[in-house]
Structures are given as structure tokens and as C-alpha cells.
Amino acid sequence: MSSAASLLEVRDLVKHFRVGGGLFGSLPGVVRAVDGVSFEIRRGETLGLVGESGCGKTTTGRCILQLERPTSGQIVFEGRDLTVLSEDELRPIRRKMQVIFQDPYSSLNPRMTVGQIIAEPLAVHGIVADRTQRAQRVSELLSHVGLLPQHGHRYPHQLSGGQRQRVGIARALAVEPSLIVCDEPVSALDVSIQAQIINLLEDLQAQFGLTYLFVAHDLSVVRHISDRVAVMYLGKIVEITDRKSLYDIPLHPYTKALLSAVPIPDPELEAQRERVVLGGEVPSPLNPPPGCVFHPRCPIAVDRCRVEVPALREIRPGHRAACLLA
Amino acid sequence: MSSRSAVSVEPAVLARRARDRRWPPAVPLAVVMALVLCALLAPVLAPHSPVEGSLGERLAPPLGLEGSKPGHLLGTDRHGRDTLSRLLYGARISLAVSVVGITLTGAGGGIIGLLAGFFGGWVDTLLMRLADISLSLPGILIAVLLSVVFEPSFTNVIIVVVFLLWPSYARLTRGETLGLKQQEFVALARIAGCSSTRIMFRHIVPNLTPSILVLATLHVGYVIVLEAALSFLGVGIPPPTPSWGVMVADGRGLIEQAWWVSILPGIAILVTVLSLNILGDWVRDRLDPKLRQV
Numbered sequence: 031m032s033s034a035a036s037l038l039e040v041r042d043l044v045k046h047f048r049v050g051g052g053l054f055g056s057l058p059g060v061v062r063a064v065d066g067v068s069f070e071i072r073r074g075e076t077l078g079l080v081g082e083s084g085c086g087k088t089t090t091g092r093c094i095l096q097l098e099r100p101t102s103g104q105i106v107f108e109g110r111d112l113t114v115l116s117e118d119e120l121r122p123i124r125r126k127m128q129v130i131f132q133d134p135y136s137s138l139n140p141r142m143t144v145g146q147i148i149a150e151p152l153a154v155h156g157i158v159a160d161r162t163q164r165a166q167r168v169s170e171l172l173s174h175v176g177l178l179p180q181h182g183h184r185y186p187h188q189l190s191g192g193q194r195q196r197v198g199i200a201r202a203l204a205v206e207p208s209l210i211v212c213d214e215p216v217s218a219l220d221v222s223i224q225a226q227i228i229n230l231l232e233d234l235q236a237q238f239g240l241t242y243l244f245v246a247h248d249l250s251v252v253r254h255i256s257d258r259v260a261v262m263y264l265g266k267i268v269e270i271t272d273r274k275s276l277y278d279i280p281l282h283p284y285t286k287a288l289l290s291a292v293p294i295p296d297p298e299l300e301a302q303r304e305r306v307v308l309g310g311e312v313p314s315p316l317n318p319p320p321g322c323v324f325h326p327r328c329p330i331a332v333d334r335c336r337v338e339v340p341a342l343r344e345i346r347p348g349h350r351a352a353c354l355l356a
Numbered sequence: 357m358s359s360r361s362a363v364s365v366e367p368a369v370l371a372r373r374a375r376d377r378r379w380p381p382a383v384p385l386a387v388v389m390a391l392v393l394c395a396l397l398a399p400v401l402a403p404h405s406p407v408e409g410s411l412g413e414r415l416a417p418p419l420g421l422e423g424s425k426p427g428h429l430l431g432t433d434r435h436g437r438d439t440l441s442r443l444l445y446g447a448r449i450s451l452a453v454s455v456v457g458i459t460l461t462g463a464g465g466g467i468i469g470l471l472a473g474f475f476g477g478w479v480d481t482l483l484m485r486l487a488d489i490s491l492s493l494p495g496i497l498i499a500v501l502l503s504v505v506f507e508p509s510f511t512n513v514i515i516v517v518v519f520l521l522w523p524s525y526a527r528l529t530r531g532e533t534l535g536l537k538q539q540e541f542v543a544l545a546r547i548a549g550c551s552s553t554r555i556m557f558r559h560i561v562p563n564l565t566p567s568i569l570v571l572a573t574l575h576v577g578y579v580i581v582l583e584a585a586l587s588f589l590g591v592g593i594p595p596p597t598p599s600w601g602v603m604v605a606d607g608r609g610l611i612e613q614a615w616w617v618s619i620l621p622g623i624a625i626l627v628t629v630l631s632l633n634i635l636g637d638w639v640r641d642r643l644d645p646k647l648r649q650v
Contacts, residue, residue, distance in 0.1 A: 092543075095547060097543050097546065097547070121549045124546075124547055124548070124549045125549065127547070128547060129543075129544065129547055131540045131543070131544070133540060136539045136540045136541065137539075137540035137541055137544055138541055139541040139545075139559050139562075139563075140563070140645065140646070141562040141563055141643075141645060142562075143645075150545070150548055150550070150558075151548035151549060154548055154549045154550050154554070155548075155549050185645040185646070187645065187646050198544075201544070201548070205548070205549075
């Protein structure tokens with residue numbers, strides 16, 4: 031599975047959160063936010079990670095960044111397992127892994143200027159020690175993301191959502207990372223701004239040879255930017271393959287339902303569109319169903335699905351799905 | 357009113373407000389500066405001794421009222437001591453106790469709350485239980501104990517002030533820190549390679565200052581009155597050294613015959629607290645980049 035070209039490899043990642051167990055009443059429980067996720071990202075590619083709210087895609091991203099310590103599993107980045115490293119040992123590696131968060135409002139410190147925000151990683155890692163050179167680098171980074179050097183003197187509240195997101199991107203670029211985890215980077219923005227930010231991310235990828243893990247719930251955005259796509263449901267990957275295969279011949283019934291929910295911007299085609307409507311709600315990750323986690327909502331489930339846990343297996347070359355019937 | 361006029365007025369109003377904020381409010385600033393000067397120059401300004409009176413001139417009303425004695429602009433108390441002189445000297449004690457006491461408490465309690473909120477776990481439990489213990493012991497009891505063990509002094513007053521007030525600051529900053537810690541800019545600072553110390557002092561503390569400032573300005577009046585209570589119990593500054601709180605307490609029984617003995621220091625406390633509150637608000641606004649823009 032591991033190849034020389036892989037930049038990041040996630041092996042059997044599990045993250046459980048303990049909840050409840052308070053003084054009165056509530057029984058302790060375990061939320062299985064991420065439950066055995068494995069994938070790899072090759073250098074220079076974009077892996078899209080999609081799924082609905084609460085499926086564990088953000089937690090997966092945070093575990094990769096070591097903002098959350100995984101319950102078990104390995105995160106191998108550039109050949110080193112990050113899960114066994116201490117905070118001090120992680121610091122030099124953090125340079126290589128950056129993140130762009132969803133909320134452009136809470137991701138910038140309101141009491142620092144844009145220039146200070148972008149310069150901080152440069153100062154902390156001692157990349158650019160000299161103050162004037164640092165200012166120089168900040169204006170360079172601002173121009174990379176389509177902002178003006180004057181923006182460096184502004185405070186975050188003086189910028190629009192799209193501009194703030196650009197500041198977040200400039201800050202991530204400052205340390206010349208190889209991997210950027212984009213955690214829903216456009217879902218808080220207007221559609222017109224979304225396109226600008228996506229195009230910017232693509233330009234920067236070409237310019238700096240970046241690798242992206244693109245976490246999102248918007249299938250059309252993911253389709254636009256990703257080389258490969260992984261679909262998550264209730265803490266597990268149900269399907270992973272290249273973009274074309276996923277959108278043209280989805281194998282997992284959940285993927286099919288998701289894709290059928292994307293509206294077509296043409297009233298006539300839209301009227302003819304076939305929709306797979308899933309019944310019920312996503313089960314609680316506190317108490318996931320036995321067997322295949324998707325079986326209670328699956329339109330094609332059979333008895334076997336209730337007892338047997340499907341493995342993520344290669345069904346066509348380079349196309350893996352976790353469905354017993356695929 | 358049409359909505360159009362409201363919209364067109366707003367930027368101008370905002371700009372004016374921003375300009376107003378650039379300079380400290382004049383009256384409160386003048387009051388506080390005058391108070392500091394009075395405190396510093398009390399020996400020069402005071403017409404009489406603050407501690408020695410002449411019994412022949414006791415309970416003289418302020419000048420201009422019937423029965424007033426020349427030379428006693430604001431009257432005298434029941435020992436014939438000059439009220440104006442006592443007010444000037446009293447400013448020294450009252451201001452020193454509140455400035456030193458609140459600065460120490462704000463810094464100490466603030467840092468304790470910051471550590472508890474930031475690190476959580478046993479650090480949080482330990483520090484917050486200490487705060488609970490501190491709150492559950494009656495301050496007066498501690499004061500009396502101190503007065504038995506040590507000579508009454510300025511230091512004792514500061515110790516009691518710190519002891520009584522630090523849990524408020526610790527709880528305030530702990531709560532705010534818990535909220536700020538969850539903000540994404542803190543996660544980003546971590547990813548940028550910042551150490552915990554840097555995250556605390558560069559990213560969290562600047563966002564804590566507004567609430568600490570508000571609490572501190574609110575505490576000024578409380579501390580002035582607390583000092584009076586402590587002096588009354590014999591823990592504070594030993595008599596006959598005047599402080600505003602002591603003067604209010606002294607004049608309480610005489611309010612019907614000689615209102616000036618307690619009302620005048622009362623007004624001094626009121627004006628000081630009000631001015632410091634307004635100045636505190638101004639400092640808080642100046643520290644907030646959102647309000648600083650012109």
C-alpha cells in the first residue's frame with residue numbers, strides 16, 4: 031500500500047471521545063467519531079474527504095494535525111509516525127503541515143494585525159529572524175494570495191470573509207508546508223467568493239507543489255478540486271477512488287444517494303433527475319448499528335448486512351468500497 | 357423616519373465616536389490627576405494637621421454655614437480636626453490601597469485563572485478548589501487573625517484585599533480562557549509552532565484584558581470601603597491616620613448634627629470611583645482594535 035510517492039499515510043485511525051459519566055444520571059459512553067480509517071495521500075495530489083455533518087471528517091483532519099491525539103492507529107507523515115512524538119518533537123514537523131479552517135472569523139486573533147498574524151509562524155520557527163525581511167516576506171505572501179501589502183496593517187474585523195480566508199491561506203503558506211489540510215475552507219463563504227478561493231488554492235498548488243487534504247460536504251466543490259475522493263459515513267470510509275470513477279460509477283449505495291442529491295443547474299434535466307432518498311437519520315456514533323453501519327438506511331440492504339462488517343476492499347483497480355453487495 | 361437617513365447618518369456618527377475615543381475623557385482624567393496631585397502634595401496643600409485638632413473648634417460646619425470657624429474651609433470633626441486636611445491625607449491611603457491592592461490581585465488572580473483554564477485537569481481542580489477555600493473563609497476572620505499576629509499596617513490591608521478578591525479574578529479569567537482556548541486561532545497558533553507560554557501571553561491574555569479592566573474599576577470603590585472596615589477592626593492603618601473610609605465610618609453617628617464629617621469623604625469616594633470607571637472604559641475601548649479605527 032505504501033509507496034515512495036505517498037506523503038501521508040493514515041493507518042487504522044481511531045478516535046473515541048468519552049462522554050457523560052457525570053455525578054448524576056448520565057451513563058458514560060463512547061462516541062466513535064473516527065472508527066478505523068485508512069488512506070494515503072500522494073505528494074502533489076488533492077484528496078477530497080466528503081461526508082455529512084458529524085461523520086468524523088473534521089476529527090480525522092484534526093487527528094492528522096495532532097490537534098487531537100488519536101485513540102489508536104498511526105499517522106505516518108514523510109516516513110515518521112506522528113502519534114508517538116511529543117509536543118516538542120512535533121514542532122519542527124508542524125512546519126510541513128498547515129491547516130485552513132472553515133470559520134474565517136474565529137481563526138484570526140482579533141487583537142493582532144494581519145501582518146502580525148502572518149509573521150508569527152515565521153518568527154516562531156526562526157525562518158526569517160530579521161524584522162524588515164519579515165515585513166518583506168509578509169507583503170510577498172499577501173500578494174501571493176491576492177491581497178495588497180497595505181492589508182498587513184489592518185485588523186481582521188476590517189476585512190471581508192473572503193479576505194480573511196486569504197489571510198488564513200497566506201499564514202499557512204508562510205512556512206512553506208508540503209501538506210495543507212483544508213477543513214471546509216469555503217463553506218462559510220458566498221458562492222462567488224467560494225470560486226475565487228478554490229481557484230486560488232489550485233493556483234497555489236501548481237505554484238508551490240502543495241498537497242491538499244480537502245475536507246468538505248459540498249460534492250461539487252470536491253469534484254472540482256480533488257484528484258481522488260474518499261467518502262465517510264459514521265466514522266468510516268465507505269468508498270475511496272479517483273474523482274472520475276467516484277462520480278461516474280459510484281459503487282457504494284451511500285455514495286449513490288449523496289450524488290443523487292446534487293441538484294443540476296438546468297430545470298429540464300433537474301426535473302428528470304432520479305433521486306435516491308435515504309430514510310431516517312444518521313445513527314448516533316454513541317451507539318452505531320451492528321454489521322454494516324449504513325444498513326438501517328440502505329435501500330438495498332439484505333440480512334447479511336445486519337451482522338457482517340464489510341471491509342474496504344478493492345472492487346475495481348484503484349476503486350475501493352466497503353459494501354458486501356458491491 | 358426613513359431608513360435612508362438612518363443609513364446616511366451612521367458613518368458620520370461612528371467616525372465622531374471614534375474621534376471622541378482617541379483622547380481620554382477630559383473631566384474624569386482631570387479628577388483623577390487632581391486626586392493624585394492632592395495625595396502627593398498633601399503636606400504642602402493641607403492647611404492644618406490631619407491628626408491634631410483643637411477641641412474648641414469641634415464640629416464646625418463648612419465655611420458659609422452658620423457657626424463656621426475661619427480657617428476650616430470644609431469644617432471639622434468631633435475632635436476638632438480639619439476635614440479638608442484629613443481628606444487630602446486620606447486620599448493617599450485610599451488611592452494607595454486600591455491601586456496596589458487591585459493591581460496585585462488582578463495580576464495574581466488573573467494568572468492563576470489563566471493557568472487553570474489553559475491547562476485544565478488537575479491544575480484546574482487544584483487552583484479552583486483553592487479559590488473556593490479562599491471564598492469560604494470569612495475575610496473578617498482572616499483580618500482579625502492578622503491583627504492579632506501582626507502590627508496593624510498597610511501591608512495587612514493589602515494581604516486581606518488580595519485574599520478576598522483574587523478568586524473573582526481567577527474565576528473570571530478561567531472562564532474566558534476556557535472559551536478562548538476553543539477558538540480556532542489558538543489551534544492555528546499551536547500548528548504554527550507556538551509554545552504554550554506564547555499562546556497564553558500572545559493570544560489569550562490580550563483578549564482577557566477588557567473583562568479584567570472592567571472588574572478592576574468596579575473593585576476600586578469596594579476596596580476603599582473595605583479598607584475602612586479593616587481600619588475599624590484595628591487591622592488597617594492605625595488611627596489617627598485618616599483614610600476616606602475611616603472618615604465615613606467616624607461621621608456615621610453624627611450624620612444628623614454634622615453631615616459634612618461623613619458626606620464629604622463619601623462624595624470623594626463617589627467621584628473617584630465614577631472617574632476611574634469612565635477612564636477604565638476608555639482604556640478598554642482603546643485596547644480594542646474594533647473600536648480604535650477612525
